[in-house]
Amino acid sequence: MEVSAPSNVSLREFGCEQSLLSRPDGSASFVQGDTSVMAGVYGPAEVKVSKEIYDRATLEVLVQPKVGLPSVRERSQEQCVRETCEEALLLTLHPRSSLTLVLQVLHDDGSLLSCCLNAACMALMDAGLPMSCLFCGVTCAISAYGQIITDPTSAQEKESRALMTFAIDSKERKVMMSSTKGSFSVHELQQCVAVSQRASERIFQFYRDSVRRRYSKSL
Amino acid sequence: MSTTGGMFAVLKEKVGQVLVPGDEFCFGAEETISLSESAKPERAVCGPGLRRSGDRLVVMKSGVLRHKPPLTFWIDSQQKRYVATKGETVIGIVTARAGDTFRVDFGGSELASLSYLAFEGATKRNRPNVQVGDLVFAQFLIANKDMEPELVCIDGSGRANGMGAFGAGGLLIKVSLGLVRRLLAPNSDIRLDLEQLFPCELVVGMNGRVWVRASSVQQTLIVANLLQSCDTMTTQQRQQLFRRVQQGAL
Secondary structure (H helix, E strand, O other), X not given: OOOOOOOOOOOOOEEEEEOOOOOOOEEEEEEEOOEEEEEEEEEEEOOOHHHOOOOOOEEEEEEEOOOOOOOHHHHHHHHHHHHHHHHHEOHHHOOOXXXXXXXXXXXXXXXXXXXXXXXXXXXXXXXXXXXXXXXXEEEEEEOOOXXXXXXXXXXXXXXXXXXXXXXXXXXXXXXXXXXXXXOOOHHHXXXXXXXXXXXXXXXXXXXXXXXXXXXXXXX | OOOHHHHHXXXXXXXXXXEOXXXXXXXXXXXXXXXXXXXXXXXXXXXXXXXXXOOEEEEOOOEEEEEEOOOEEEEEOOOOOOOOOOOOEEEEEEEEEEOOEEEXXXXXXXXXXXXXXXXXXXXXXXXXXXXXXXXXXXXXXXXXXXXXXXXXXXXXXXXXXXXXXXXXXXXXXXXXXXXHHHHHOOOOHHHHHHHOOOOEEEEEOOOOEEEEXXXXXXXXXXXXXXXXXXXXXXXXXXXXXXXXXXXXXX
């Protein structure tokens, strides 16, 4: 089925800083408009016997909200991020060890899950963990009039009819994870996937530029 | 016939550039196959950060692609966590004594074992004087993702060769693995700059631990602070800072 989508994809301004924390093995902060997430990675480190997996590393993802304790919403975000990371990381290269990824939400102004995914990818890359590919998160909202908005703010999210977040891999631009809310048609879903794939190109280019900037001192 | 032309030219072009995980290099079948020439098949060596997958070479870490003639390629990345590799020398901390082995923390994902017989001149009677909490400079005899790592403080011929337990004094600091590799490189520019300041002793472990001792505590601390700040400075900034230290400004 041919999917047509608007050619211009608008994303809010994004920014990133790698290895900004001294204690974790890898860290990154990712900003998308006013949404901001900080990520820290620890590992490969010693693992508890109860969580040990004999042929691969155990990945644990913790999402810390801005205020209060993690609840069901955070648990579901943790699961989305963990499954995406498990797919991208080559966990079999570090069997019987643990990887811990902590995501601290600094401010939520919409597209939080995609910002978490982007921060996670940058932090994993900073920690130097073996990965088969990169991934990025893109959130699409479908407004009441059927218009697709990429990277929505919280106000746009509230007004929307449906909200979807996709994790896209850097190799074949395939969908690694999807999290959807609201009602939409199959055609709209396909349109959103196509839009996200197009948006991912820009994010991956940004990743590359940002890593290049980080290594500029050792070139 | 130059076979190097097609296959590794793409890879050589990228040397010195920053690559990210997922970047691929395809080494498909060569277009021309020479039957008359019995050319030796070329062998490329993939170092850290590169992985072979079928007929492709896949990057799995972000960093700068480096090349050493004839065909050795690797990714130079800045990371903090050490992963044990056979033959590398590290600085470990003795954390426990278990029967006839010591348990040594080297900053990896598990503790390494170090036999008390793996010291120069050690016998069943004559045990080495190593206490819990001591630092040891040792090399990996076994480092394998599926096995417990094992350290030894002797080389193949039973000599200490600079390895063993540390004496008193000195300061242990932690730096990034990239800086350690830069310090250990032949004709390292950081080491040359440091030599011009004042005499000091440096023991550099591949696991990012560096032990420093100079003639006074003050000088030891200066060297330690300089090393820790080297990571985030360009060559010019570093030389400027070293010059200021030499003039006694700090």
